Amino acid sequence: MTIREKGYTHWDGELKERRLPWWPITWLGIRLAFKKKYFKFIYFGSFIPAFVFLAGIYISERIEDFRYMIKGSTRILEVNPAYFKTYFTSDFLLFMMVMILVVSAAGLISDDLKYNSLQLYFSRPLEKRDYLIGKAAIIFFFLLLLTVVPGFLFIIFKLLFSGGFHFIASYPWLPFSVIVYSLLLTSFFCLYALFLSSLSKNRRYVSILIFAAYLFLDILFGFFYENFRKPAFALLSLKVNLQQLGAYIFKQKPAYPVPWYWSFLILLAICSLAYFVLRSKIKGVEVVK
Amino acid sequence: MKDRLQPRWRYLLDSIRRVFSVFFFLGRKSRRTRFFFVLSFLPVAVALIIKFNQLFSERHSLEGIYLFTNIIMLFYLQLIILILALFYGTSVCSEDVEGKTLSYLLTRPIPKSSIVLGKYAAYTLIIIIMTTLGLLFSFAVLNIDHLLDGSLYLTLFRYWGVLILGIVAYTAFFTFFGSFLRRSIFFGLLFTFGWESVIQYFPGSTQRFAIAHYLKSFLPYSSSGRFSFLTFRLEPTRPGIALLVLFLITAAFLGLTCLLFSLKEYILED
Amino acid sequence: MTAVIETSKLSKWYGNVLGLSDVTLQIEPGITGLLGPNAAGKSTFLKLLTGQIKPSIGQVSIFGRSVKNNYALFSRIGFCPEQDSFYEEMTGWEFLTSLLKLQHFSATEVKPRAERALEIVELIGDKDRLIRAYSRGMRQRLKFAQAIAHDPEIIILDEPLSGMDPLGKRKLIRLIKDYKGQGKTVIVSSHVLPEIEALTKNIILIHQGKIFAKGDIHYIRDLIESHPHMVFIKCADPRRLSSLFLGEDYVLKLYFGPGPQALLVETNNRDKFFSLLLSLLVKNRIEVEEITSPDDNLQAVFDYLVGK
Numbered sequence: 079m080t081i082r083e084k085g086y087t088h089w090d091g092e093l094k095e096r097r098l099p100w101w102p103i104t105w106l107g108i109r110l111a112f113k114k115k116y117f118k119f120i121y122f123g124s125f126i127p128a129f130v131f132l133a134g135i136y137i138s139e140r141i142e143d144f145r146y147m148i149k150g151s152t153r154i155l156e157v158n159p160a161y162f163k164t165y166f167t168s169d170f171l172l173f174m175m176v177m178i179l180v181v182s183a184a185g186l187i188s189d190d191l192k193y194n195s196l197q198l199y200f201s202r203p204l205e206k207r208d209y210l211i212g213k214a215a216i217i218f219f220f221l222l223l224l225t226v227v228p229g230f231l232f233i234i235f236k237l238l239f240s241g242g243f244h245f246i247a248s249y250p251w252l253p254f255s256v257i258v259y260s261l262l263l264t265s266f267f268c269l270y271a272l273f274l275s276s277l278s279k280n281r282r283y284v285s286i287l288i289f290a291a292y293l294f295l296d297i298l299f300g301f302f303y304e305n306f307r308k309p310a311f312a313l314l315s316l317k318v319n320l321q322q323l324g325a326y327i328f329k330q331k332p333a334y335p336v337p338w339y340w341s342f343l344i345l346l347a348i349c350s351l352a353y354f355v356l357r358s359k360i361k362g363v364e365v366v367k
Numbered sequence: 368m369k370d371r372l373q374p375r376w377r378y379l380l381d382s383i384r385r386v387f388s389v390f391f392f393l394g395r396k397s398r399r400t401r402f403f404f405v406l407s408f409l410p411v412a413v414a415l416i417i418k419f420n421q422l423f424s425e426r427h428s429l430e431g432i433y434l435f436t437n438i439i440m441l442f443y444l445q446l447i448i449l450i451l452a453l454f455y456g457t458s459v460c461s462e463d464v465e466g467k468t469l470s471y472l473l474t475r476p477i478p479k480s481s482i483v484l485g486k487y488a489a490y491t492l493i494i495i496i497m498t499t500l501g502l503l504f505s506f507a508v509l510n511i512d513h514l515l516d517g518s519l520y521l522t523l524f525r526y527w528g529v530l531i532l533g534i535v536a537y538t539a540f541f542t543f544f545g546s547f548l549r550r551s552i553f554f555g556l557l558f559t560f561g562w563e564s565v566i567q568y569f570p571g572s573t574q575r576f577a578i579a580h581y582l583k584s585f586l587p588y589s590s591s592g593r594f595s596f597l598t599f600r601l602e603p604t605r606p607g608i609a610l611l612v613l614f615l616i617t618a619a620f621l622g623l624t625c626l627l628f629s630l631k632e633y634i635l636e637d
Numbered sequence: 638m639t640a641v642i643e644t645s646k647l648s649k650w651y652g653n654v655l656g657l658s659d660v661t662l663q664i665e666p667g668i669t670g671l672l673g674p675n676a677a678g679k680s681t682f683l684k685l686l687t688g689q690i691k692p693s694i695g696q697v698s699i700f701g702r703s704v705k706n707n708y709a710l711f712s713r714i715g716f717c718p719e720q721d722s723f724y725e726e727m728t729g730w731e732f733l734t735s736l737l738k739l740q741h742f743s744a745t746e747v748k749p750r751a752e753r754a755l756e757i758v759e760l761i762g763d764k765d766r767l768i769r770a771y772s773r774g775m776r777q778r779l780k781f782a783q784a785i786a787h788d789p790e791i792i793i794l795d796e797p798l799s800g801m802d803p804l805g806k807r808k809l810i811r812l813i814k815d816y817k818g819q820g821k822t823v824i825v826s827s828h829v830l831p832e833i834e835a836l837t838k839n840i841i842l843i844h845q846g847k848i849f850a851k852g853d854i855h856y857i858r859d860l861i862e863s864h865p866h867m868v869f870i871k872c873a874d875p876r877r878l879s880s881l882f883l884g885e886d887y888v889l890k891l892y893f894g895p896g897p898q899a900l901l902v903e904t905n906n907r908d909k910f911f912s913l914l915l916s917l918l919v920k921n922r923i924e925v926e927e928i929t930s931p932d933d934n935l936q937a938v939f940d941y942l943v944g945k
Contacts, residue, residue, distance in 0.1 A: 116550060181553055282457065282465075283399055285552040290406070290450045293560065297446055298413065301438050305417060381741065389735040397726050467722035471783065473689050474716040475739040476708050629706075632690050634651070635720060 099204055103212025108219055111182040120181055121220065124174035128228035131165045132235055139239035157236050159249055163328035166259055167321040175267055176292050178220055183271035184288060185281040186213045192279040196360065206360050214268045221264040229256035259327045263320060266345050273352030276359040292316055309334040319344050382477040386485025394493045403451055407497040410442045414505040431509035432519055439505045440526050443498055444582060448533050449559045455490035456541025457551040459483060460628060467635045480625035487621060491538045495531055502527060529585045536578050536613045543620040546627045578616065584609035640665055641791060641822045642686060647695035649681050656681040658846040664824065668817045670833035671826040673843035679826040680719055683795050687716050712740060715784035719795040721776055723768045729779050730764035733786055740787045754786035757812065773800040781809065791822045798832050810835050865889055866907040871927035875900035881917045
């Protein structure tokens with residue numbers, strides 16, 4: 079039948095759905111982040127502790143060769159779960175993760191709100207869930223690279239340099255702890271950053287919010303703890319909560335005698351709040367009164 | 368127009384005043400100011416908690432003025448005014464460029480430097496008002512049983528003066544940042560919580576490359592006590608010199624900003 | 638008439654990209670339309686006129702004075718930018734009064750001027766609503782209001798009709814035309830040809846940063862001698878009529894249609910052709926229903942000039 083003879087008919091074709099409808103959002107976000115020079119500087123700078131810890135693993139296996147360099151106790155170079163916990167819960171790593179969020183995550187939703195791009199997204203076969211997953215995957219990519227990859231590299235290098243499997247035999251749960259803590263850390267920061275990004279159309283304001291909230295709560299904890307000496311105030315600080323959870327997951331003694339599940343509940347509450355706010359904020363149409 | 372017959376300096380001052388009034392009004396109205404107002408009142412909440420604890424605790428409690436000068440003031444000096452100055456300072460130039468409203472200002476019969484100075488003055492005053500209210504409430508809460516003691520007010524006035532100097536200097540510095548850096552917030556955070564936090568612990572003259580050093584020079588140094596790390600400095604500067612340096616920093620950065628803003632072309636891309 | 642705005646060899650580069658090239662012209666009082674497609678250089682030209690950007694080469698002078706660092710001139714100039722950007726947390730009234738304050742008007746002058754401007758653009762009823770809640774057309778009208786509120790002598794409008802509905806466009810066009818009668822100088826830029834045609838006959842054609850032509854649309858059309866003119870004639874017997882001027886060397890082509898009574902003539906000498914046509918119609922008593930020049934409009938001129 080020629081096209082001239084065709085009247086109104088239903089389309090016979092198949093609608094092929096992308097298996098990962100959120101992937102273009104993620105890929106674009108990652109590419110855009112890497113286009114910024116200062117982001118590359120910050121991001122690759124965040125790997126410095128990973129290199130230092132990797133070097134530490136090497137040195138720990140050849141401790142006699144480096145005896146002349148190491149004066150005093152070599153206990154710090156004992157590669158055990160405490161070593162992993164020290165890396166994953168270090169102040170520097172957590173601070174750098176926040177800086178990565180400031181630089182790469184602040185504008186993820188706020189720019190879309192500013193330029194009214196949500197209508198463009200939702201006029202495609204894309205659901206709210208796909209949009210959020212796409213945005214979240216950008217943060218997951220950057221932060222998991224900084225956590226899971228070094229964690230597994232530490233295990234692999236330890237096995238390689240020790241020439242045996244007794245390390246993994248001694249701590250068979252360690253890879254699982256690396257994965258779980260990395261996912262927890264990343265999920266929390268992801269929801270935290272996206273939540274704050276959805277609160278304003280001004281990316282600069284969001285950048286400050288991401289940093290200030292993290293820092294402020296930590297300082298608040300410091301002041302209250304100094305004044306009252308009550309460990310419960312540790313629950314005020316996001317950083318300390320993450321560190322408390324990290325200590326539990328790596329089966330170490332936490333810095334403050336506060337049960338780990340309290341820290342978990344606080345972080346879960348923040349994540350839940352973030353989730354509900356994101357669901358209400360991400361809409362195709364904004365009603366202005 | 369009779370304004371153009373006025374001496375240039377008077378016309379400039381009048382322009383600054385007009386820009387100030389517009390942006391003071393706009394700044395007060397904006398939603399983010401409400402958020403920052405709440406932020407600057409958080410130390411009041413801290414003061415209330417400390418005070419309630421003192422009321423119900425049997426332990427010997429610290430003097431209200433001690434808590435005010437060693438906790439609350441440093442909360443303001445080392446966090447709140449930095450955050451506020453960073454945001455508002457960088458907004459002076461960046462806000463109109465990012466919001467693409469710069470055309471409205473550049474096509475008014477006002478010198479470009481009056482836009483910078485007027486907005487700077489407006490935002491600095493907003494920060495001063497926000498922090499002063501929080502400071503006064505915190506002071507009142509912590510010293511509620513000694514409010515009739517006149518000597519406390521001298522201390523309050525002194526610390527309030529340091530706070531204002533800090534706001535003025537930091538806002539001027541970040542105004543300059545915002546006039547030429549695209550990612551001024553990022554570099555501002557690096558400067559404030561990176562450079563300034565670290566450099567004060569370096570011996571020699573390097574610590575003088577931090578605004579915080581000069582502000583701390585006005586505060587009594589305590590070598591002992593739980594909070595001594597907050598007033599730490601290796602080689603203090605005399606208060607008179609510190610005051611002069613802070614004014615010079617403010618004047619220099621504002622002058623540079625005016626120059627840069629007048630010379631720079633801002634392309635408002637679609 | 639003395640030129641109000643003069644530019645001399647005005648050029649602007651954005652890095653390696655040429656924004657405007659060697660523009661030398663004079664603009665007199667009245668309405669001047671600046672016509673060109675997107676990215677032609679219209680906004681660049683207007684921003685150079687208003688001193689928002691600096692020329693790479695050349696000069697701009699308004700009222701005989703250089704625009705460079707001359708902020709005092711802005712008390713006599715009103716500018717309506719292309720961007721749809723406002724201080725969203727202000728109401729329309731607050732926005733207008735704030736900008737009037739920056740114009741150095743006293744408190745007593747600001748209120749009546751703001752009211753008058755809002756009445757002109759029919760926004761007086763919505764003056765206390767937040768700009769964030771304004772429709773696109775209202776925002777466009779507010780932009781126009783801030784450009785005229787201080788009663789400037791020169792009004793520069795960058796795409797003022799963009800995003801407006803047809804009724805809104807008509808009203809704004811009428812408003813702009815009123816200013817011509819008041820002796821003001823209005824420069825209107827647009828890429829929509831009917832808008833410019835409705836506003837003025839005096840146009841500047843710009844494309845790829847260069848001025849292609851300036852002047853009355855008919856004058857520009859006549860300048861393009863090499864490009865033949867088309868004349869459309871609707872009459873009872875087009876074939877008989879066509880046979881009468883077929884022998885003339887300035888009649889290049891003939892097309893019959895659309896319809897049995899239509900004839901389209903291509904000629905390279907419009908004046909001679911019309912003169913012949915009139916005499917033939919009278920002499921042969923041929924009744925004519927319609928005579929038009931389909932290409933004597935801005936679109937045809939523009940298309941020809943930009944090489945379509």
